Amino acid sequence: MELNVYLAGQIHDDWRAEIRQKAEEMELPLHFTGPMENHDRSDNIGEEILGKQPNSVLKDEAASSLNNLRTQILMQKADVVIALFGEQYKQWNTAMDASTAVASGKPLILIRPEKLHHPVKEIANKAQVVVETKEQALQALSYVFETQ
Amino acid sequence: MELNVYLAGQIHDDWRAEIRQKAEEMELPLHFTGPMENHDRSDNIGEEILGKQPNSVLKDEAASSLNNLRTQILMQKADVVIALFGEQYKQWNTAMDASTAVASGKPLILIRPEKLHHPVKEIANKAQVVVETKEQALQALSYVFETQ
Amino acid sequence: MELNVYLAGQIHDDWRAEIRQKAEEMELPLHFTGPMENHDRSDNIGEEILGKQPNSVLKDEAASSLNNLRTQILMQKADVVIALFGEQYKQWNTAMDASTAVASGKPLILIRPEKLHHPVKEIANKAQVVVETKEQALQALSYVFETQ
Amino acid sequence: MELNVYLAGQIHDDWRAEIRQKAEEMELPLHFTGPMENHDRSDNIGEEILGKQPNSVLKDEAASSLNNLRTQILMQKADVVIALFGEQYKQWNTAMDASTAVASGKPLILIRPEKLHHPVKEIANKAQVVVETKEQALQALSYVFETQ
Amino acid sequence: MELNVYLAGQIHDDWRAEIRQKAEEMELPLHFTGPMENHDRSDNIGEEILGKQPNSVLKDEAASSLNNLRTQILMQKADVVIALFGEQYKQWNTAMDASTAVASGKPLILIRPEKLHHPVKEIANKAQVVVETKEQALQALSYVFETQ
Amino acid sequence: MELNVYLAGQIHDDWRAEIRQKAEEMELPLHFTGPMENHDRSDNIGEEILGKQPNSVLKDEAASSLNNLRTQILMQKADVVIALFGEQYKQWNTAMDASTAVASGKPLILIRPEKLHHPVKEIANKAQVVVETKEQALQALSYVFETQ
Amino acid sequence: MELNVYLAGQIHDDWRAEIRQKAEEMELPLHFTGPMENHDRSDNIGEEILGKQPNSVLKDEAASSLNNLRTQILMQKADVVIALFGEQYKQWNTAMDASTAVASGKPLILIRPEKLHHPVKEIANKAQVVVETKEQALQALSYVFETQ
Amino acid sequence: MELNVYLAGQIHDDWRAEIRQKAEEMELPLHFTGPMENHDRSDNIGEEILGKQPNSVLKDEAASSLNNLRTQILMQKADVVIALFGEQYKQWNTAMDASTAVASGKPLILIRPEKLHHPVKEIANKAQVVVETKEQALQALSYVFETQ
DSSP, rough: OEEEEEEEESSSOOOHHHHHHHEEEEEEEEEOSSOOOOOOHHHHHHHHHHOOOOSSSHHHHHHHHHHHHHHHHHHTTTTTEEEEOOSSSSOOHHHHHHHHHHHHTOOOOEEGGGHHHHHHHHHHHHHSEEEEEEEHHHHHHHHHHOOO | OOOEEHHHHHHHHSSHHHHHHHHTTTOOOEEEEOSOOOOHHHHHHHHHHHOOOOOOOOOOHHHHHHHHHHHHHHHTTTTTEEOOSSSSOHHHHHHHHHHHHHHTOEEEEEEOGGHOOOOOOOOHHHHEEEEEEHHHHHHHHHHHOOOO | OOOOEEEOOOOOOOOOHHHHHHHHHTTEEEEEEEOOOOOOHHHHHHHHHHOSSSSHHHHHEEEEEEEHHHHHHHHHHHHHEEEOOSSSSOOHHHHHHHHHHHHTTTOOOOOOEGGTTTTTHHHHSSEEEEESSSSHHHHHHHOOOOOO | OEEEEEEEEEESSOHHHHHHHHHTTTTTTTEESSSSSOOHHHHHHHHHHHHOOOSHHHHHHHHHHHHHHHHHHHHTOOOOEEOOOOOOOSHHHHHHHHHHHHHOOOOOOEEGGGGHHHHHHHHHHHHSSESHHHHHHHHHHHHHOOOO | OOOEEEEEEOSSSHHHHHHHHHHTTTTTOOEOOOOOOOOOHHHHHHHHHHOOOOSSSHHHHHHHHHHHHHHHHHHHHSSSSEEESSSSSHHHHHHHHHHHHHTTTTOOOEEOOOOGHHHHHHHHSSEEEEEEEHHHHHHHHHHHHHOH | OEEEEEEOOOOOSOOHHHHHHHHTTTTTEEEOOOSSHHHHHHHHHHHHHHOOSSSSHHHHHHHHHHHHHHHHHHHHTOOOEEOOOOOSOOOOHHHHHHHHHTTOOEEEEEOOOOOOOOOOTTHHHHEEEEEESHHHHHHHHHHHHOOO | EEEEEEEEOOSSSSHHHHHHHHHHHHTEEEEESOOOEEEEEHHHHHHHOOOOOOOHHHHHHHHHHHHHHHHHHHHOOSSSEEEEEOOOOOOOHHHHHHHHHHHHHHHHEOOOOOOOOOHHHHHHHHHSEESSSHHHHHHHHHHOOOOO | OOOOEEEEEEEEOHHHHHHEEEEEEEEOEEEEOOOOOOOHHHHHHHHHHHOOOHHHHHHHHHHHHHHHOOOOOOOHHHHHEEEESEEEEEEHHHHHHHHHHHHHEEEEEEEEOGGGGGTHHHHHHHEEEEESSHHHHHHHHHHHHOOO
């Protein structure tokens, strides 16, 4: 049995690569997907495909239609979603993806530093598991496969 | 026909009272619900009902279990959700409620200042209608009832 | 028992008024809803609420977001949908609303002139009842209430 | 990961072959399905299997029951639907399939010439992505698989 | 609290009138619906509304489209379904309505004479309650309201 | 707005009467339902309606078919479920009703003495709110209605 | 692409073997399932597994619990259901399986001799395709795979 | 065709190993999953991953969040659930998993000693099959695959 895991969260550093590498080291049968991690491409994808837009709001709207296409397709194939909140950025997409997972019946593992607990508390209450590190998130998934 | 409208968003000012008053002036058959608008009570409700908790994370967890109970019950009764984003606060709950509405098949009207469009663009793309003012949100709902 | 009936179809003549009047004459306990029947208002509603848009495609996009808000809210409250196809106009919205009704588990009554059967045949096959006149559509609904 | 793509739209020219070929050139892991592309066979399939029908409406009804069987089975296996609108033909089936996809929770990519935007605006508003060319539709799907 | 009860079964005698009368005597807050009980009208309703059909199969098809419209609308409003099987008639509609109720999550009360148990055993196994008389079916519903 | 509340739990004492009375004192707009509270009647209802059964397992099976009919109908009408666990009795029905509520998307308030937490911990983790007293459960519901 | 096909209908002759053989001759990528075709075993399976039952109704109830387990598991894996009605037997299970398929969103192909149309008319109206022979049912499925 | 089977029940002895071995002897194409069978690990997994908790209730809450993550993921992949009740332990998780299976549309096979029937009667009534031994449960699954 292999699990599909969608990695929701910011795309400004390489936290997903770190998770992928650790999962490989732990020999976990996990297949990861997530948003476009190239931040510029994510912002520009609307104009790259649809051409120059009349203004910046419409450039954003075009990009988001493609980012949401990607998320919808990939999240429908996910068995479980990991959402990571950090101390920077608005991270409204992280909140959106985490909440969409829960409302769609997909279990959510939330990674957040303890100091962020207050603003993220209602999302945390909806998550199936709340952890502070990427290692703990993978240990949670490892537990699903263990028998001893 | 009367519509139930859940008002998702921050609870630091009286924007909901403003919407309620305008709706009354416009004589719209709308019934509004939303989160607890007394901010201190929202933060303390866990300890008020369940007693003193071991630490602040657990105080938050207790409060969020009651806030989410409220939201779940009231949103299930809503025909449409209005979510307001502003320039202050993390507003992760607003993103959570907006996304839960969409994932549950409830139409979403998003109110946000134009300058916030970039960070909220993927949520905006999921909303049925995106506006900048509370008046526009009510005009959208008024349109549902008009015949001419 | 009263039934909510959504009337899908073109908004260029007063066919809905005719249906409403006949239903009243037949003393049927039906409550009708439908799209904005003022064609100009339907086309302009986006700019009326959201302001001038950069071009005609975006004017259309703004209007359609409000028209779809209306349809989504009203169709979710409908017990049954009547869709009327005529010989004029593209009527893609009629096809959209009829198909959305079927895919959402709502019974569909299709009114179309016999000569249109060929192009509408796949939608007709999904409809619960196919008729040629508005009277027949109302007779079908009348039958739901009759006991003799 | 491979995606199943249902190609909704008219069956009078070879636009699907063009899409299949381009996807192959782009080495995209896509598997395409769609309606019967032989127009005569699509119109006659009812009588071919069920025998001569009493009149042309019933010939159509017989054919549409088989065409809808095909669409229902294939669309249930689709991860995403592409719907193409052109300037000819009524294309009510295209509107029907596009709307069924959206109402069933499947993401929709709409291809239409800009000049058709006005009549197709409400369907466009429901689509996840709206483009003008087949290349753009495939670029949108390519984006789902890209990581850089 | 009032319950809507759909009465599925043959329409050749007045068993529904008997149930309605008993329920009134027992002062149960039940509202009953069911198929057209006038057998001729049920068979002819297709031609009565749609006009003369080319042959008897098509007359049947026309009638069934209207009978199913009625059943779909009324069963969607039902809280519970009572299905009665007797020793006469094919009663395939009874089996159809009983099974549709179960597959739609509506509780089913099955009334059948004990001697019919063998052929109806798989439907009986899906029913929530199996009884032999109309009185027992009403006693079962009465139990839902009792507190002592 | 009034809420329907299903009270799941043992039927050996009058804890539901206590909740009903407190809710009345608190002037909460709650309507309560629950299982048959007369224990003998709950055990014997199968034979009371269906007649003497061949053995005690079948007597139990008959009774449970009627008890489950009642629960299914009443829980489908509930907006929220309160489940009370105590230190006596097996309470497998309480666990069943609590879990059915959660799996059906209905919010669950769990009342249990702290000392029972270990065996009930997985159910508690699924509950939206976990409390120790009936007063706390009602305070949680009161919070749903409060605005200050 | 391979399709799973559930074959609902009587188990007194070898009509399923005939379908399997024809499908093989036509080289259709179909995988067939269906009920236990050994009639005695189907009737006795309850006592074979659960032991001697107190009476014949309970023997039937035991058998039907196992037959329904089989049907539920296999039909959930089916892409399409073929139901065959003949002139003999009550065939209430056929009606049950056909209706369950439709209510579960699975397309139904109905095979029935024309002379049976009257009693089966409401089920026929719910079927996606109605045919008279097994060959026609397979031709309908063949059409799903054809491109020319 | 292979079936995924979730084995719900206590984790104090090796009943699952017994089932796995018998299934292998019977050469049944079954793939089994279930909860963590190492009881200490199941109780401590919360602190093992999340670190020391403030008190025993919170240690339990942490453990249950991980146990429920495991159950949710594995049960969503199950085609059928076997739940075993014995004479020891509270077994509220068994009742929870059995009820979740039923409410999620997954068939349930219940194993329980006859003497336990009274307290488990309402769960038994919801199960598709009720047996007394592990062999019988496997015979029931074997029956799904047999053709003679």
